[in-house]
């Protein structure tokens with residue numbers, strides 16, 4: 011009886027507590043519910059479309075804790091559930107992911123101008139001297155001016171043609187260094203990365219700065235800085251997802267990037283000083299003796315004419331190195347990995363090289379356009395292993411409507427080119443490596459890198475498309491063709507050759523590709 015009355019007493023208390031809690035909840039939730047209801051009604055009355063659908067996340071952190079390291083796989087899986095466009099919060103930031111060719115076209119073509127701003131991460135802002143470059147700047151007049159300079163002056167056909175001797179020299183040096191490692195394992199990415207840095211150093215600084223200056227091995231100095239910057243930017247940075255925390259720089263990404271950039275600054279300052287000491291005659295001499303000016307000379311003259319500032323000059327050179335090195339070397343590695351995996355492809359590539367170049371010659375840039383099968387092999391590599399699976403994220407300068415959904419101003423937009431280039435609606439047997447698909451279409455221009463085809467745009471599309479394509483194409487093809495023409499390759503014994511990916515600045519092979527070269531050319535003096 012006592013226990014019974016005791017029980018009733020408790021039930022009464024608990025019941026009252028419940029009532030109180032329910033009342034409090036109602037007082038708190040009701041106004042919110044009314045507000046939400048009013049917003050829904052008023053937006054539907056005004057005809058404002060809803061945000062895209064998407065998975066729910068947790069308060070404050072959004073969907074961040076549910077994502078694994080392979081972001082492109084994870085977001086593509088979510089697309090299978092939510093369709094061609096979905097939203098998700100990563101930290102406090104709204105992200106919109108676009109997964110279909112049709113909607114990508116709306117963004118990069120029909121509404122290209124509205125979507126032409128960037129959403130730079132902390133490391134990007136630091137390497138670009140506060141978005142004073144092309145890649146991380148919003149679509150403002152400064153960026154447009156710099157891009158025009160890069161496309162029409164620095165990478166013009168005439169200039170690229172004129173700088174061909176520098177590229178040739180660096181590719182030859184790479185082949186010689188591989189020849190020195192006959193019978194030994196070579197890390198393909200590491201070797202290509204050095205080759206690309208040396209090519210870029212050579213065409214940016216020319217001959218004048220490399221010999222007889224403080225920088226006896228400028229390529230190696232730059233390689234270390236660029237490698238360091240890529241390494242810092244590879245990891246996930248909390249500040250990028252919680253802008254309010256950015257000033258604390260919890261993981262030290264900003265601090266470490268600034269430290270590396272100081273080394274870049276030192277290289278700039280000393281080489282520019284040396285260049286100025288050589289007096290302006292260097293430009294004239296270079297023209298007279300080499301038929302060209304190096305990129306630095308062109309940029310310094312533009313600075314003297316006040317077309318660009320010193321900060322923009324430095325930011326542009328950093329863009330060239332960061333844009334050009336990691337993706338190019340990753341692509342050489344992927345192409346080699348796919349070719350090693352596919353014996354038939356290897357045979358066709360080497361047969362073509364033997365026919366067009368000949369085993370008594372080294373590959374020259376003039377051979378590259380004639381290597382149709384190798385070009386198709388590269389395009390297929392770009393389809394399956396696109397180095398920037400979401401390109402560089404864009405952000406709309408005003409709220410826009412895409413596919414019937416609202417894309418709010420300042421949200422971060424990922425164009426999932428990785429998924430689009432594997433979409434079975436557009437690609438037969440999409441996961442099969444088959445270069446023939448790029449040969450069998452009428453006119454290979456249909457599948458070029460210009461971004462005009464919304465089913466295939468590994469270099470982006472529209473006004474933020476990569477401006478480095480002509481140089482990247484020459485460097486990648488020349489290095490790859492030379493490696494495959496000059497050597498036969500075998501994998502070290504017991505190596506299980508997989509094609510697993512690692513998400514980062516550029517999508518790379520998880521396990522670095524290591525292979526053993528043996529000479530292929532008849533005349534051994536060609537390697538010297």
Ligand code: HEM
Pocket residue numbers: 144145146157329330331333334335337338341397398401402403468469470471473474475476477478479481482486
């Ligand atoms: C295989 C090599 C390369 C690949 C795969 C690549 C890819 C890309 C991609 C996907 C974008 C973003 C496009 C977009 O958001 O729509 C981009 C932008 C850019 N790339 Fe490249 N790139 C390569 C080489 C180069 C080289 C050699 C340079 C410099 C000479 C360069 C300079 C840039 C710049 C400055 C941007 C920013 C463009 C803008 O925002 O307007 N890239 N690149």
